Amino acid sequence: MDQYIIKGGNPLVGEVEIGGAKNAALGILAAAIMTDETVVIDNLPDVQDINVLLEAIAGIGAKVDRLDRHKAAINGSMIGDCSVDYEYIKKIRASYYLLGALLGKYKRAEVPLPGGCNIGSRPIDLHLKGFKSLGAEVEICHGSIIAKAERLRGSHIFLDTVSVGATINIMMAASMAEGYTIIENSAREPHVVDVANFLNSMGANIKGAGTDVIRIRGVEKLHRTEYSIIPDQIEAGTFMFAAAATKGDIMVKNVIPKHLEATTAKLEEIGCEVEEFDDAVRVVASKRLRNTHVKTQPYPGYPTDMQPQIGVTLALASGTSIVTESIFENRFKYIDELTRMGANVKVEGNSAIITGVEKFTGARVSAPDLRAGAALVIAGLAAEGITVVDDIVYIQRGYECFEEKLRSLGAEIERVSSEKEIQKFKLRVG
Numbered sequence: 001m002d003q004y005i006i007k008g009g010n011p012l013v014g015e016v017e018i019g020g021a022k023n024a025a026l027g028i029l030a031a032a033i034m035t036d037e038t039v040v041i042d043n044l045p046d047v048q049d050i051n052v053l054l055e056a057i058a059g060i061g062a063k064v065d066r067l068d069r070h071k072a073a074i075n076g077s078m079i080g081d082c083s084v085d086y087e088y089i090k091k092i093r094a095s096y097y098l099l100g101a102l103l104g105k106y107k108r109a110e111v112p113l114p115g116g117c118n119i120g121s122r123p124i125d126l127h128l129k130g131f132k133s134l135g136a137e138v139e140i141c142h143g144s145i146i147a148k149a150e151r152l153r154g155s156h157i158f159l160d161t162v163s164v165g166a167t168i169n170i171m172m173a174a175s176m177a178e179g180y181t182i183i184e185n186s187a188r189e190p191h192v193v194d195v196a197n198f199l200n201s202m203g204a205n206i207k208g209a210g211t212d213v214i215r216i217r218g219v220e221k222l223h224r225t226e227y228s229i230i231p232d233q234i235e236a237g238t239f240m241f242a243a244a245a246t247k248g249d250i251m252v253k254n255v256i257p258k259h260l261e262a263t264t265a266k267l268e269e270i271g272c273e274v275e276e277f278d279d280a281v282r283v284v285a286s287k288r289l290r291n292t293h294v295k296t297q298p299y300p301g302y303p304t305d306m307q308p309q310i311g312v313t314l315a316l317a318s319g320t321s322i323v324t325e326s327i328f329e330n331r332f333k334y335i336d337e338l339t340r341m342g343a344n345v346k347v348e349g350n351s352a353i354i355t356g357v358e359k360f361t362g363a364r365v366s367a368p369d370l371r372a373g374a375a376l377v378i379a380g381l382a383a384e385g386i387t388v389v390d391d392i393v394y395i396q397r398g399y400e401c402f403e404e405k406l407r408s409l410g411a412e413i414e415r416v417s418s419e420k421e422i423q424k425f426k427l428r429v430g
């Protein structure tokens with residue numbers, strides 16, 4: 001398995017281009033099969049999760065043409081089989097979007113229970129509750145969810161917990177149900193809005209996406225469209241914290257600053273300067289970072305997918321900070337690794353109590369999941385000496401050209417796959 005080897009200590013300085021949002025793209029690709037006409041999707045990130053979902057879509061008979069690295073044409077007219085192979089599904093979480101898409105279009109879907117990052121127990125009861133409320137029969141059989149309906153009928157659905165996945169999945173199925181659906185307590189994340197906008201561009205009738213009540217008038221058919229995915233707010237936020245932790249100065253380009261407000265607010269609280277432009281933000285780090293407290297929340301609150309990145313940065317700030325994780329119970333696995341780099345952190349329940357240290361020292365650490373992995377890379381970039389991050393396969397799920405982008409900002413980082421290459425890097429950097 002590949003590793004990153006990093007010689008830390010360089011402030012990251014320069015410009016970086018952000019790609020399309022993985023978590024929007026996953027919903028949009030699944031929704032693309034809901035018409036028999038050809039859909040063209042642009043600004044797709046070239047990351048593992050997207051490539052796996054494209055394979056899964058091709059696996060059920062859809063025609064997938066990669067027009068270029070970030071653009072694909074999908075035609076769902078030849079789908080013959082509504083059952084998705086476990087081989088693809090075990091690798092990604094968002095495979096569950098094929099349930100809503102297939103159920104909406106064909107009134108039948110069979111999808112194995114999803115994989116994805118092990119960041120908590122991750123039930124999908126709310127997705128299934130929504131499908132049932134639309135009139136589907138849902139059962140779990142031999143590890144797969146089987147949902148079927150003679151007809152889907154619009155319904156009034158209340159989500160007990162704010163869930164991105166359940167909101168998107170129900171929205172897709174309800175788009176092709178008969179009549180009117182209301183989803184209450186829906187998630188408001190930018191990627192929910194992007195999937196709704198995409199469906200509307202295919203002829204769906206969805207109103208209220210971005211608020212906590214989404215209203216959907218079902219339509220019989222969806223049609224062709226061309227659509228470009230929004231920028232990835234989590235990739236952008238990761239580079240913003242990389243600037244802060246390495247005491248750098250990064251212009252993060254191709255972003256929607258509004259989507260980054262929670263991240264920007266926290267960076268300003270800890271003493272960084274954040275300058276907003278139309279489609280860019282510049283983060284100039286403070287030489288002395290201050291402590292703060294943060295609690296993860298659904299959008300527009302501080303995102304759970306940005307929790308490890310702020311955790312690592314606060315471990316280098318003065319004073320004591322408290323980071324509370326309120327969405328997933330298992331998102332502090334990076335703390336043990338960070339402690340090995342010299343951080344002073346104690347986890348109590350769903351909070352990490354972080355006492356800032358002057359510096360980290362490089363160590364061999366392992367990425368426990370996607371965002372924690374990216375955060376450990378940031379820690380390595382800020383540390384004195386050499387850090388090796390193992391299990392970077394998680395990072396590749398969601399960051400395109402991560403090491404290339406970091407190198408263009410002055411980082412000394414390489415992707416290696418053997419102890420020999422690690423030794424070579426160490427000899428080279430001295």
Ligand SMILES: CC(=O)N[C@H]1[C@@H](OP(=O)(O)OP(=O)(O)OC[C@H]2O[C@@H](n3ccc(=O)[nH]c3=O)[C@H](O)[C@@H]2O)O[C@H](CO)[C@@H](O)[C@@H]1O
Binds near residue numbers: 164
């Ligand atoms: C592919 C994708 O977009 N993944 C994102 C999505 O995951 P995902 O859609 O899986 O996360 P949810 O928003 O559904 O989860 C939010 C909370 O609701 C709970 N829950 C969820 C569904 C359900 O049926 N029952 C239930 O209890 C979860 O355990 C969690 O505590 O949103 C998360 C929260 O922003 C992000 O961390 C993930 O990166």
Ligand SMILES: C=C(OP(=O)(O)O)C(=O)O
Binds near residue numbers: 023094116119371398
């Ligand atoms: C946790 C994430 O993804 P997933 O829900 O696909 O595991 C993420 O993008 O940070």
